[in-house]
Each structure stands twice: as C-alpha cells, then as structure tokens.
Amino acid sequence: MSRSKEFLRLKRTFGREGFDESSYSVKVDSLPNNYDSHQLGIVQGSMIFSRDEIQGLFDDQINGILSCIQEQLRNLTEMSSDQVEFVTLSGGLGSSDYVLFKLQKYFDNHFTGGKTIKVMRCEDPRPQLAVVHGLLLDNGGGLNQAPVLQSRKARANFGLAVKKESSRLKIQRDNSDPKQSTAYGVLWLIKKGDDVSTTDLKTHPLRAQFPPNEEIGSIKATIMTSELKWPASGINEASSHIKALTDFEVLLGEVEHSMVKPKYKRRFWFFKKHICNRVQFELRVTATSAGGFRFEAWIDGKKYSVNHSPYCGAECQKAHWHIHKRDCTSLLGKQTWQPAWVAENRMPAFVDDETLKGPSEQVSFGRGKYFWGNVPAYDVLKLGKNEGVAYDGILSLLFAASGDLRNVVKTIAQLPDSYKQSVQVTMNDRDFDVVARNAIMLLIALVVSDTDQAADCIIHVWYSALIRESDLEILKRQIQPLIKDVCEKVKGKPSDSLQAKTWKYGDRTVRLVLQKFMWNDLLAFLDVPPGFGVDKASKVRRAITLGESRKDFRDRHLIFQTPSHRVALTRFREDGLLLPFGARRAEFRHPNPTLHRNVQEWPMFDSAEPLAGWAADDVQGAQNGPAKNDIYGKLFCHLRSVLADFMSRPKVSFQLFNMDAAALADEGYLGIHRTLDAMVPLLDPPAVNPHATLITLFMNVVDENLTLEEKKADAKNSQTRTRLFKYLGFPSTPPRPNDPIIMKINVALNCVVAHDETFDRHARKFMFSEAGQAVGAVMKKGHTVIEKWPFRLKLQPGQPGAQKEFDQLLSGGLSTKECYLEWKRQ
Known part of the structure; x- marks a missing residue:
C-alpha cells in the first residue's frame, strides 16, 4: 500500500497549505467500499492515519537528511571560508512542502554561520527526478553545455x-x-x-x-x-x-x-x-x-x-565503427555459423564426389616455403631435468634442420638464471630463404640496443606481411650495411666458394657461412621490390590465403575453432599482421621484404599459421589485458616475452649454414641410417656429458605406413568410437553426407587412436636399433627432453580438463601422429 497512488499523493500534499488535517484516509484497492475494521483502522475500505503517524514517517527521513547536511557544513567550515547561501531540495522528497518547512525552520533557529540559509525547491517540474535528470545532463557530452557540478x-x-x-x-x-x-x-x-x-x-x-x-x-x-x-x-x-x-x-x-x-x-x-x-x-x-x-x-x-575496451578503445570503436562493425557483427563470431558448403547445401570441395567416404589427400596450395613452424617449439635442453641448474659447462647445440628460429629462441629463453656460461648454437637449413631470414632476425637481436624495439621488429619481420617504417629503417640502416660490407670484400671470390663473416657485440656473436653468390642474394631480403606497394602485396597474398577455390578448406579448419578465434583467424588471413585484434594498423605501410621476394606469388602454403609453432597452453596463458579471446594478441604478448628473455642472455654465439638437410630422420629425406651416421659422432660421449642427446622427429612415418585396412579398423573399433563420441557427442539423428560432424569425426579419429604399432612396424622394417648400434648409439628408454608422443591426449573423457585438451588439439591442427625419438651414445 505504501506505493499506491493514494498514499504517494498523501506524501506529496502533506504539510501543504489547505491540507493540514488531524487524520487522513488512504483507499485500499483490494478492499470493498463497505469493509470496516476498527481494530485495523479501516473505515469504508480506507486506512485511516493520524497526523502524528504521517509526520513521524517524514521526521525520520528529515533527521537523516539533516545529519548529512550538518556533516557537510562542518567539513566546509574546516576546509574553506566559503559561506552556504542555498540548500536545494531534489530527489524523492524534493516536492514535499513539509520537508521544505522543517529544514527551513531548522536553519532559521540553529545555523549561525553567517547569512541565513534559504531552502528552496529545484526548478525541475518533477523534482523527484531532478537527480536523474542532472546526471543525464552532466554526462550528455553531445549537449554542449557545462556540467551541473563544477x-x-x-x-x-x-x-x-x-x-x-x-x-x-x-x-x-x-x-x-x-x-x-x-x-x-x-x-x-x-x-x-x-x-x-x-x-x-x-x-x-x-x-x-x-x-x-x-x-x-x-x-x-x-x-x-x-x-x-x-x-x-x-x-x-x-x-x-x-x-x-x-x-x-x-x-x-x-x-x-x-x-x-x-x-x-x-x-x-x-x-x-x-x-x-x-x-x-x-x-x-x-x-x-x-x-x-x-x-x-x-x-x-x-x-x-x-x-x-578489450579492443583499441571505445572512442576508436565509435570513430571506426564502419571497420569494427564487420568484425563485431560477423557471422563467424556466432555459435550458429555454418560452413559455406552447408549453407549452400552441397558437398565440400575436399570430399571425393564418387565415394563420399571422407577427406581425400590434402591438396597443397601455395609455393610451399616453410618460414613458420608447423609443430610447437620445444626447449631442447631442459637443463633442470638433465645437466641440472647448477651446471657450469659450456653448452653446444646443433639444429641440423632448424626451420625457423622458434626452437632456438625458446631453448635459450628458458635457460635458468643460474647458468652463467656461454651457449654455442649451430643452425643449418637446406632452404636459403629460411637461413637468410634467421640470420636477419638474429642480427636485429644483436645490433638493436632497445630490447623492446628489437623484439617487435623481429615479430613483424618473422610473421607480418607488412612492416612499419621503423622496422624498414632497422633493416636498411642497421642490417643492410653489415651485408653490403661483406659483399664488397668477397666480390672477387669464386661464385660457389664458401665465405664466412662473424659479427661480435660484447659476448654475443653471429657467424654466417654462405656461398659467395648467396651473399648478394641476401641483400635482396632487405629491399622492398621497386614499385611493389601495400596494395599489390596484399593482392598477391590474398590470392593464396583467401583463394576462392580454397573456401571449403578454410571452413574445414574453422569448424574446429571457437567463434572468437574464427574471427581472429580470418582477420589474419585478410591483413597478415600479427598484432592484438584492436591494435592500430595504419603504420604498417611497407611489404615485408623477407616474405615478398617474389612479387608474383605469396611464398607459403595457404595453411601456414603462426600459432602452429607455439604451444597452445603457453599462448593461452599470455597476459594481454581484458581481451581474453584475442588469440593473436596473446601470441603477440607471448612472443614479446620469449624474445625478451632470449635477448637477455649475454653469452651466446650463433653459426648459420645453408647445407642440404631437412627433416632428416624421415625416409623421404636422409632417413634414420644416414642421420645417425652423420649426427651421433657429434654427441659428447657419456664420460664427458651423460645427458648429451640427439632428438629425431618423425612427422610422416605414421601417415606413410598406415594401411587402408588399419584406417577402416580404427573407424569401426567400438572402443575407439565410444571414446570419440564422448568428446564430440553422439549425433541425435543420422547426419547428412555434408554434415560438419562427419568432417570432425574423420579428423578426430587420429586423436583417439594410438599409432605405436604402425611406428614400431616401420622401426623394425628399417632396423632402427641396428642402425644405432652400428654407430655406437641407443634409443633412450626414458625421454628426458621431449616425450615420444607429445601431442597424444593425456586425459580420459570425463576427467577435469579432458574436453579442453581435446578441443585444443583439434583447433591446433596436430594429429598425434608426430613421434620423437631420443638417442645417446653408448
């Protein structure tokens, strides 16, 4: 009843001239007009209140108001000589004549601080809403008027x-x-x-x-x-x-x-x-x-x-809403998103139209350079688990088929602070372009004194299709003169002769060994091709990363991603900039010359992905403010941190070579026999260092040796299917041939099947044990650096974290078929 119209009207009129009565009646809506109860004070369906009862309701409120006013006046007296002339009533009791009368009476009789204070009602026609109106006016930036409170x-x-x-x-x-x-x-x-x-x-x-x-x-x-x-x-x-x-x-x-x-x-x-x-x-x-x-x-x-704001800021988001709107309202960011082949009710391009039995062989698209890693980086020392954190000997590392810098960077970055000796790193790759880029990034780390500037420049040279003016300045003013000097000194040497140069800064050195003609080629990595601007570079890149014929292949990858990651992944395919999602992009005005040597074609496969080279847990754990779903922002922050630790090591020397070696252990390359024959003699013998280890990666063995019968058996195995559907959920109705769940099942099968037997069959066929014995080496029974099957699921369905582990594996594009073996000298 206290909120009924009758009672609220009574509160407004109480104390007003002409409404001063000894009792007041308030109609009770739920009672008939003939209802009387003297015990409850109800006459003819109305509640009867005495004047003292109504006045008591107001006096309690007024005493509270006076207490606040008195405190403020005391504070004002202490802090200032200013005098109060007016007290303005507003809010819920702002329209009450009785409140105005009682406050004015108080100030007339009690306040002696100078001028008499006048109590007045605010001019708002509805004073009970004056506070709300004032706040709206004060915050109404578009109204071009001064704030209510100065x-x-x-x-x-x-x-x-x-x-x-x-x-x-x-x-x-x-x-x-x-x-x-x-x-x-x-x-x-x-x-x-x-x-x-x-x-x-x-x-x-x-x-x-x-x-x-x-x-x-x-x-x-x-x-x-x-x-x-x-x-x-x-x-x-x-x-x-x-x-x-x-x-x-x-x-x-x-x-x-x-x-x-x-x-x-x-x-x-x-x-x-x-x-x-x-x-x-x-x-x-x-x-x-x-x-x-x-x-x-x-x-x-x-x-x-x-x-x-988790993006570039609310003001930026408003000012550039025409840009933000596309991403913020993108269908990719919604749970209801479906691949194009579903929306268009057709079969995806990667499915064999005749058999409809599943994905055909992955068709590569692009030139196929491997400038970014396709398996996560590893610390190949794990000093704490091997030599120990107190180890004080010199460390020598060989990356015989290095690929990009990720394993080198992570290994050096994770050295314990207690290690004070020097680290000697030898790197080799058969692709000159990979060696050239690695050398350029190491030189940036060596010569740029500002660690943060160097880290950001390395990140963009490594991963971004466009770079900033400041990055290009580093390449042209600090790196290019170093290479030109070598070219001048060796210009009279035979074209195919090996020429070496060592750059030394303090206790850190970089030594590069190349054939003479390659030194001239290296200079081209530091110049943007003439007439090749941002528009042309973007067009060339998008022809690969956003090729129309590859739409279904992209969508197949996206069905394993969260909505926010789908938006971020697509954004990276569009602009090729490794940045936090909301970061400014206007300063990236130059094609990255280390990626755009061929002005006609983007150098990598369309499936190349910076995230593939770094452990998902490390990236997800990076601190990048409130934008928790900004996966590239997290990668950017993670790379900054790792590179800062990498560059903080004062005693590191690098040697880089461009010799004919690749994924050595796979039979399509050197094979295990030639690999062991070449590498084992380089290991320290146990008497010198019992922890010296050769690590071999087999990326293709399982796929190359898995028979069609084994694939069918895995798919039909009831235990395998039961485990799989505990992760994916069992379809409530038979799926249509183009249903994404079929694609998920085909890919996810690799994640829940163990491939030990297939690998062991290959190892027996090529006599791995005998190959080791022939050169005085054995496979380590217990791995101390990298697990044999590092990407295999560790948890069982239903265990805490199991679903996250499964989803993370699928989204990262790993298959669990990747196998590592560790070897040591006998």
Whole structure:
C-alpha cells in the first residue's frame, strides 16, 4: 500500500497549505467500499492515519537528511571560508512542502554561520527526478553545455594500494609531486579538503616497475580512503582508519612497446645489467556529479584502466565503427555459423564426389616455403631435468634442420638464471630463404640496443606481411650495411666458394657461412621490390590465403575453432599482421621484404599459421589485458616475452649454414641410417656429458605406413568410437553426407587412436636399433627432453580438463601422429 497512488499523493500534499488535517484516509484497492475494521483502522475500505503517524514517517527521513547536511557544513567550515547561501531540495522528497518547512525552520533557529540559509525547491517540474535528470545532463557530452557540478571538496583522503597478488610490481611515486605520501602503506593522492573539478583533471604521474623477466601485465590495486587528517606514517593499510573503496586495475599489458622503458645498471664499463622495466602513466582524478570521484590511468591520450575496451578503445570503436562493425557483427563470431558448403547445401570441395567416404589427400596450395613452424617449439635442453641448474659447462647445440628460429629462441629463453656460461648454437637449413631470414632476425637481436624495439621488429619481420617504417629503417640502416660490407670484400671470390663473416657485440656473436653468390642474394631480403606497394602485396597474398577455390578448406579448419578465434583467424588471413585484434594498423605501410621476394606469388602454403609453432597452453596463458579471446594478441604478448628473455642472455654465439638437410630422420629425406651416421659422432660421449642427446622427429612415418585396412579398423573399433563420441557427442539423428560432424569425426579419429604399432612396424622394417648400434648409439628408454608422443591426449573423457585438451588439439591442427625419438651414445 505504501506505493499506491493514494498514499504517494498523501506524501506529496502533506504539510501543504489547505491540507493540514488531524487524520487522513488512504483507499485500499483490494478492499470493498463497505469493509470496516476498527481494530485495523479501516473505515469504508480506507486506512485511516493520524497526523502524528504521517509526520513521524517524514521526521525520520528529515533527521537523516539533516545529519548529512550538518556533516557537510562542518567539513566546509574546516576546509574553506566559503559561506552556504542555498540548500536545494531534489530527489524523492524534493516536492514535499513539509520537508521544505522543517529544514527551513531548522536553519532559521540553529545555523549561525553567517547569512541565513534559504531552502528552496529545484526548478525541475518533477523534482523527484531532478537527480536523474542532472546526471543525464552532466554526462550528455553531445549537449554542449557545462556540467551541473563544477567542483567538489574531497571529504576524505584517497589513495592507491597495490594488491598483494601484484606485490612484485612496484608503483613508485613521482618525486616531483611533494604532496604524495606513502603513509599507511598507501600512496595517498587526494588530501581531505582538496578541490577536485568535474572538468579540470587532477593528475598524478606514476611509474610502474617490473622485474626484467616478468611480462608487462596488469597492476591490480585498490582505491583506499581515510577520514583522518592528512596521514602520518606508522599505520599500514590494514588499519581500522583505512577503508577499501573500490578495486582498480591498470592494464599495462596493452601498452605499446615504446612506452616500456628498460632500466639498466652499469656493472662494468662494457656491460650493463638490465634490472627492471618501467612504464610511466598518469592517474587522473575527476569529481562526478553523483558525489564520488573517478580514477583513470592514461598514457599518451589513451585510457588503460579497468574499464578500458578489450579492443583499441571505445572512442576508436565509435570513430571506426564502419571497420569494427564487420568484425563485431560477423557471422563467424556466432555459435550458429555454418560452413559455406552447408549453407549452400552441397558437398565440400575436399570430399571425393564418387565415394563420399571422407577427406581425400590434402591438396597443397601455395609455393610451399616453410618460414613458420608447423609443430610447437620445444626447449631442447631442459637443463633442470638433465645437466641440472647448477651446471657450469659450456653448452653446444646443433639444429641440423632448424626451420625457423622458434626452437632456438625458446631453448635459450628458458635457460635458468643460474647458468652463467656461454651457449654455442649451430643452425643449418637446406632452404636459403629460411637461413637468410634467421640470420636477419638474429642480427636485429644483436645490433638493436632497445630490447623492446628489437623484439617487435623481429615479430613483424618473422610473421607480418607488412612492416612499419621503423622496422624498414632497422633493416636498411642497421642490417643492410653489415651485408653490403661483406659483399664488397668477397666480390672477387669464386661464385660457389664458401665465405664466412662473424659479427661480435660484447659476448654475443653471429657467424654466417654462405656461398659467395648467396651473399648478394641476401641483400635482396632487405629491399622492398621497386614499385611493389601495400596494395599489390596484399593482392598477391590474398590470392593464396583467401583463394576462392580454397573456401571449403578454410571452413574445414574453422569448424574446429571457437567463434572468437574464427574471427581472429580470418582477420589474419585478410591483413597478415600479427598484432592484438584492436591494435592500430595504419603504420604498417611497407611489404615485408623477407616474405615478398617474389612479387608474383605469396611464398607459403595457404595453411601456414603462426600459432602452429607455439604451444597452445603457453599462448593461452599470455597476459594481454581484458581481451581474453584475442588469440593473436596473446601470441603477440607471448612472443614479446620469449624474445625478451632470449635477448637477455649475454653469452651466446650463433653459426648459420645453408647445407642440404631437412627433416632428416624421415625416409623421404636422409632417413634414420644416414642421420645417425652423420649426427651421433657429434654427441659428447657419456664420460664427458651423460645427458648429451640427439632428438629425431618423425612427422610422416605414421601417415606413410598406415594401411587402408588399419584406417577402416580404427573407424569401426567400438572402443575407439565410444571414446570419440564422448568428446564430440553422439549425433541425435543420422547426419547428412555434408554434415560438419562427419568432417570432425574423420579428423578426430587420429586423436583417439594410438599409432605405436604402425611406428614400431616401420622401426623394425628399417632396423632402427641396428642402425644405432652400428654407430655406437641407443634409443633412450626414458625421454628426458621431449616425450615420444607429445601431442597424444593425456586425459580420459570425463576427467577435469579432458574436453579442453581435446578441443585444443583439434583447433591446433596436430594429429598425434608426430613421434620423437631420443638417442645417446653408448
């Protein structure tokens, strides 16, 4: 009844002239007009209230209002000599004559601070909605009018306390601001009584400090408040005088690399130790019309606090909605998305139209260069599990068929801090283009002094189809002169003669051994072909990555992805930039010359994928702010972190060769006999290092030796199918021939079947054991570096994490057929 129209009308008219009565009646809607109950005070269906009863309802509210006003007036007296002339009524009781009368009577009789205070009703025709209207007007940026509230006195002290889980991150105050104090364990920012404007920012320059081996991530903090006078030292943030107001997060994981400044301490005249990374940011404080304060972290005109958009920002998203709209509303990002072959009610292009028995052989599309890894990178040392973290000998590593840099980078990056000796790395690949790109990226790491600048340049040279002006400047001004110098010195040598050059910077060296004519070819990797601009480069690339004839092949890959990953994967196929999803792309204005040597064709298969070269768990675990589903943003942050650790090792030497070797152990290449014959003598004998290991990868053995009968038997095996459908779910109705579930079943079968027998049959056929014995080597019974079948499912259906493990395996394109063997000398 308290919310009935009759009762609300009574509250509005109570105290108004002409409505001052001894009792009041309020109709009860659910009662008939002839209903009476003297015990309940009901007469003819209406509740009867005395004047004192109604007045008591108002007086309780008025006493609360007066208590707040008195507190504010006391604060004002302490903080300022300004005098109050008016008190304006608004809100739920703003239209009440009785409230206005009682407050005015109080000020007439009790307040002696100067001028008489006049209580007045706001001019809003509906004063009970005045607060809401005011907030709307104050926040209505498009109305071009001044804020309702100009400034506010701080009624308390406000400060910032770093949360315990972020205790390794140090927020340091700027010494130029003498008002800041770190009393109570809190960085106090606003003093009680300070004027805080609703329009003019109150700014505090702060600095976040991270250990050199930590990723730049979020700082979780709490806004604290205290009613005491300006704090003195001696009480921590747990004091009863200090209260937590709200959580606050500074999303520094999203800042541009140029904003992260390394701090060095010179140990010797020739060596500086990297002691930390720093990020300067500005904490802005403004008063809000609702009576509080707004705290925001800003860097270079961009907000990086808790409500920062997971893309480039709300303002950017509005300004570029015509660009964002396509991605944000894309059908790929919806659970209801279906491949084109389903929408068009046809069979996919990769299915044999005659038999309809399943996928035919994968048809390659593109030139087939392997510039990016197709299995995840591994630390090939695992020093802690082998030689031990206390090992102090020199380490020598050989990557005989290296491919890209990923295994080298990860291995060096994961060396324990306790290892202080030098690492000698020899790399070889039969593809000159791969060797050239590896050499260029290692030289960038060697000569560019700014670690963050070097890491970003390497990432884009490695993975992005277009690069920035700053990247091209590094290639042309810092790398190209090094190669030109060699070309000048060897120009009189025979074309096919081997020529070597060593570059040394401190304790780090890069040595490159190439035939003379290849040195001239290497220069071409540093120049964008004449007349070859962004538009032509994008057209050439998209002809492969977005080829119309490959639409069904792309969709087959997408059916294993989450909606957000489908959008990100497609975006990468379109622009070829390895960046966080919402990062600025305008500065990428030059084709990557290391990828665009052939102006007529993109060098890689359309299936080439940067994510394939890195472990899914490592990528998913990367800290990239609130954009939790931005898979390329996570990869970008992971690569930054790994490269920073890689470049922090002071004693590393590299030798690069371009000799005829590839995936050595597979029979299509050298085969196991020739591989062992060439590699085993290079291993340290057990007396020197019992942990010395040769690792051989067999990517193709299972596929090359799996018979049609075995494939059919696996598909019909009831245990296999039962396990498979526990992951995929059993179809409720028989699927149509073009149903994506059939494609999923065919691909997923590889994930739930063990291939040991097929591999063992191959090993017996080619006498692996005998091949090892012939050169004094044996297969290690227990692997200490890489598991024999590292991508095989570890969990059983139904176990915690099993579904995630299965989905992650399918989305990554691995088959579980990849087999590693470890060998040691006898």
